[in-house]
Amino acid sequence: MDNAISISGLNKSFGSTKALNGLDLQVATGEVHGFLGPNGSGKSTTIRVLLGLLRADAGSVRLLGGDPWRQAADLHRRLAYVPGDVSLWPNLSGGEVIDLLGRLRGGLDQKRRRQLLERFDLDPTKKGRTYSKGNRQKVAIVAALASDVELLVLDEPTSGLDPLMEATFQYAIQEEREKGRTVLLSSHILAEVEALCDRVSIIRNGHNVETGTLGDLRHLTRTSITAELAGHPNGLSSLADVHDLKVEGNRVRFDVETHSLDKVLRQLTDVGVRSLTSQPPTLEELFLRHYSAEASAK
Amino acid sequence: MSGVVGTRHLVRLALRRDRVVLPPWIIVLGVIPAATAGLYDQLYPDQAGRASLTHAMSSNPSLSLLYGPAFDLSTAGGFTAWRYGSLIALVMGLVCVFTVTRHTRQEEDTGRQELLSSAVTGRYASLTAALITAGLTAAATGLVSAVAMIAAGLPPAGSIAFGLGIMLTGWVFSAIAAVSAQLAEYSRTANGIASAVVGATFLLRAVGDAASDLGWLSWLSPIGWASQLRPFAGERWWVLLLLLAATGVLAAVAYRLLPRRDVGIGILPAKPGPPVGAPGLRSPLGLAWRLHRGLLTGWLGGFAVMGALFGSMAAGIGDVVGDSAQAKEMFQRLGGASGMVDAFLAAISSIYGMIAAMYAVQATLRMRTEETGIRLEPLLATRVRRLRWVGSHLVFSLLGSALLLVVAGVATGLLHGLRVGYVSGQVPAVLGAAVAQIPAVWVVAGIAVLVFGAAPKYVMAGWSVASLSLALALYGPVLQLPQIVVDFSPFAHVPKLPSAAFTATPLLWLCLIAVVALAAGLTGFRRRDVG
Numbered sequence: 001m002d003n004a005i006s007i008s009g010l011n012k013s014f015g016s017t018k019a020l021n022g023l024d025l026q027v028a029t030g031e032v033h034g035f036l037g038p039n040g041s042g043k044s045t046t047i048r049v050l051l052g053l054l055r056a057d058a059g060s061v062r063l064l065g066g067d068p069w070r071q072a073a074d075l076h077r078r079l080a081y082v083p084g085d086v087s088l089w090p091n092l093s094g095g096e097v098i099d100l101l102g103r104l105r106g107g108l109d110q111k112r113r114r115q116l117l118e119r120f121d122l123d124p125t126k127k128g129r130t131y132s133k134g135n136r137q138k139v140a141i142v143a144a145l146a147s148d149v150e151l152l153v154l155d156e157p158t159s160g161l162d163p164l165m166e167a168t169f170q171y172a173i174q175e176e177r178e179k180g181r182t183v184l185l186s187s188h189i190l191a192e193v194e195a196l197c198d199r200v201s202i203i204r205n206g207h208n209v210e211t212g213t214l215g216d217l218r219h220l221t222r223t224s225i226t227a228e229l230a231g232h233p234n235g236l237s238s239l240a241d242v243h244d245l246k247v248e249g250n251r252v253r254f255d256v257e258t259h260s261l262d263k264v265l266r267q268l269t270d271v272g273v274r275s276l277t278s279q280p281p282t283l284e285e286l287f288l289r290h291y292s293a294e295a296s297a298k
Numbered sequence: 299m300s301g302v303v304g305t306r307h308l309v310r311l312a313l314r315r316d317r318v319v320l321p322p323w324i325i326v327l328g329v330i331p332a333a334t335a336g337l338y339d340q341l342y343p344d345q346a347g348r349a350s351l352t353h354a355m356s357s358n359p360s361l362s363l364l365y366g367p368a369f370d371l372s373t374a375g376g377f378t379a380w381r382y383g384s385l386i387a388l389v390m391g392l393v394c395v396f397t398v399t400r401h402t403r404q405e406e407d408t409g410r411q412e413l414l415s416s417a418v419t420g421r422y423a424s425l426t427a428a429l430i431t432a433g434l435t436a437a438a439t440g441l442v443s444a445v446a447m448i449a450a451g452l453p454p455a456g457s458i459a460f461g462l463g464i465m466l467t468g469w470v471f472s473a474i475a476a477v478s479a480q481l482a483e484y485s486r487t488a489n490g491i492a493s494a495v496v497g498a499t500f501l502l503r504a505v506g507d508a509a510s511d512l513g514w515l516s517w518l519s520p521i522g523w524a525s526q527l528r529p530f531a532g533e534r535w536w537v538l539l540l541l542l543a544a545t546g547v548l549a550a551v552a553y554r555l556l557p558r559r560d561v562g563i564g565i566l567p568a569k570p571g572p573p574v575g576a577p578g579l580r581s582p583l584g585l586a587w588r589l590h591r592g593l594l595t596g597w598l599g600g601f602a603v604m605g606a607l608f609g610s611m612a613a614g615i616g617d618v619v620g621d622s623a624q625a626k627e628m629f630q631r632l633g634g635a636s637g638m639v640d641a642f643l644a645a646i647s648s649i650y651g652m653i654a655a656m657y658a659v660q661a662t663l664r665m666r667t668e669e670t671g672i673r674l675e676p677l678l679a680t681r682v683r684r685l686r687w688v689g690s691h692l693v694f695s696l697l698g699s700a701l702l703l704v705v706a707g708v709a710t711g712l713l714h715g716l717r718v719g720y721v722s723g724q725v726p727a728v729l730g731a732a733v734a735q736i737p738a739v740w741v742v743a744g745i746a747v748l749v750f751g752a753a754p755k756y757v758m759a760g761w762s763v764a765s766l767s768l769a770l771a772l773y774g775p776v777l778q779l780p781q782i783v784v785d786f787s788p789f790a791h792v793p794k795l796p797s798a799a800f801t802a803t804p805l806l807w808l809c810l811i812a813v814v815a816l817a818a819g820l821t822g823f824r825r826r827d828v829g
Contacts, residue, residue, distance in 0.1 A: 053827065093570070096572060096575040098575075101676060
């Protein structure tokens with residue numbers, strides 16, 4: 001079996017709203033797959049279909065070689081799920097929730113549980129109603145990562161975590177990858193997916209716009225540069241990897257593909273740099289730039 | 299005065315937030331006594347019946363337990379004050395407790411307090427505003443009841459004493475809640491502590507009034523003071539001073555405690571939970587037990603107390619009803635014709651069933667709360683099957699409601715049996731009458747499951763089914779509705795044990811309907827989207 005998850009032509013409507021419209025998603029066994037899309041693009045709906053919580057209207061969905069709707073409970077022995085919005089039982093402590101979910105999945109690695117609690121700096125004795133959003137998220141993450149499963153389904157798992165904990169989370173996912181576990185990581189943050197994933201699927205309005213390795217999607221990872229120069233910039237427009245160049249007197253603004261950063265910066269320093277800011281494009285900008293034509297064509 | 303700066307704005311905010319919650323309580327609690335006073339003349343039209351009433355009622359300890367001491371029942375006012383005085387004080391107390399907690403501790407729980415405290419508000423502003431809001435609610439209730447009673451033609455002095463009694467007991471309990479809000483770290487705990495105190499004061503009064511040698515106990519209770527004020531029975535105005543003094547002392551304690559703690563923290567530290575799950579917490583049923591046990595325990599306690607009260611009342615029911623032909627007829631319509639006591643036992647068994655159906659609906663709808671609270675999804679993403687999860691909750695709604703009826707039946711039979719000296723006969727008879735309600739309760743639960751499975755958005759309809767079943771069976775015969783309408787209530791079909799003969803056929807039909815509704819609901823849930 002090559003693919004842990006295999007979805008093709010998936011449709012799902014809620015009343016008159018089409019949430020998924022011919023979605024395809026292939027996740028190979030053992031890979032960390034990024035599932036990227038803006039808010040409301042259908043990521044969570046896809047995951048709920050995968051978990052057998054929602055019934056597909058049309059299309060084929062295979063999960064770990066089975067049918068997620070008919071064989072839900074059997075397949076769920078082999079996966080762990082972290083929802084994007086974690087809600088805990090108010091009168092159960094975090095430790096109780098972790099143990100309950102672990103036992104319902106079929107067992108928990110006690111050593112790993114201890115280690116993760118420490119790493120995520122989570123107090124397991126607090127009651128559900130007293131945890132902050134980030135700490136509720138940590139409870140679900142610890143419960144999932146301490147379970148002995150083949151597949152991790154993570155729906156925006158880092159929403160609510162502070163940057164330090166995000167780094168801890170990324171480290172933990174690297175470990176899972178080394179153990180050979182398959183991970184489906186949904187996110188609307190490009191940088192998170194870049195840091196962790198082997199391959200990425202990008203969806204918008206319920207269907208795929210792009211799938212491939214990060215190398216394939218290199219054109220998505222341009223850097224935006226704004227700079228104030230000592231003199232008038234010359235020759236920037238002739239460089240092949242510079243896009244959307246705007247010049248106002250000595251000020252320039254442009255996007256550059258990451259592998260050409262070096263060459264372009266050298267060009268700038270030759271003129272003399274007074275100030276410089278660089279930032280990776282947000283996903284929203286990418287969608288605006290790459291897919292607005294497609295959206296308006298629809 | 300800088301400690302209370304901003305209080306005026308907070309009171310306005312609180313009144314605006316509560317503008318839907320509080321007025322109905324004020325009106326219902328305020329109008330009920332006056333409405334009863336109007337019925338008094340119909341129930342006891344002749345002078346002789348009225349004169350004997352005081353003696354008949356006060357000689358029945360179970361009535362004193364429930365309503366308080368009967369001082370003078372020969373007037374409409376005296377009867378009303380006896381019948382409703384301490385019950386209204388009890389409910390008023392709970393309304394004030396929840397109001398104070400809502401505007402103090404709950405605001406700290408949600409973090410809104412921090413936002414308010416950062417604005418120009420004094421340290422004591424929130425507490426003061428909450429006390430003023432609850433105090434105004436109690437004052438409005440007292441005012442409405444006094445005005446309504448005077449308008450109904452009752453003596454003004456008694457009406458004003460009754461209204462002041464309600465208002466001041468509300469104030470005492472507001473002050474108690476102000477203290478509990480300083481002690482507990484969470485609003486649930488604060489409400490729990492204060493409600494327990496309210497319940498304990500009612501219990502003190504009940505025991506003190508029922509046991510003649512323990513009369514001093516009711517003088518320890520604000521609810522007892524409200525009845526010792528003796529509205530319409532030679533008012534003792536000085537008792538009002540007790541209520542005022544208690545309010546002052548308790549409020550002072552709350553104001554002294556407040557600066558000794560940080561915002562969001564209680565004087566009593568919150569208890570941490572266990573760091574690991576107990577061995578029993580490993581299945582949907584184990585989880586359901588944790589979610590339902592508090593609710594079920596509360597209901598079981600309530601049913602035991604209710605059963606004991608009605609059981610101890612049953613033998614003397616003839617005295618209670620007295621010569622009122624109307625009340626007699628009402629019991630006989632509800633409970634069947636043979637013998638007043640058996641008719642009463644049958645009627646209360648039916649009422650047990652209807653109340654147990656409320657629990658069954660509440661326990662069933664817990665599933666929808668879990669679903670919309672997105673706590674179901676992570677469970678179904680484990681190897682838990684949908685039907686197993688539903689089953690874990692249905693254990694409580696179906697078997698839990700059956701257990702409630704068993705407890706009420708045994709308690710009623712036991713107390714009634716003790717009073718008439720025939721425990722071995724009365725326990726099985728009353729238990730049988732209560733247990734016969736189970737199929738009807740399950741029909742209501744089954745319909746709630748059906749709505750949950752097939753049309754989850756309309757799950758609140760479960761309450762409508764339970765209330766309609768209750769209203770039709772309880773008031774249908776009294777209002778002389780056509781039988782075909784009354785028959786929509788499953789409770790109309792239960793044989794009226796112990797006064798009528800047992801027939802199995804209607805019970806089997808009810809079971810069948812319950813099973814069909816359950817099966818349809820489960821099938822619907824298996825097939826539908828979750829979330």
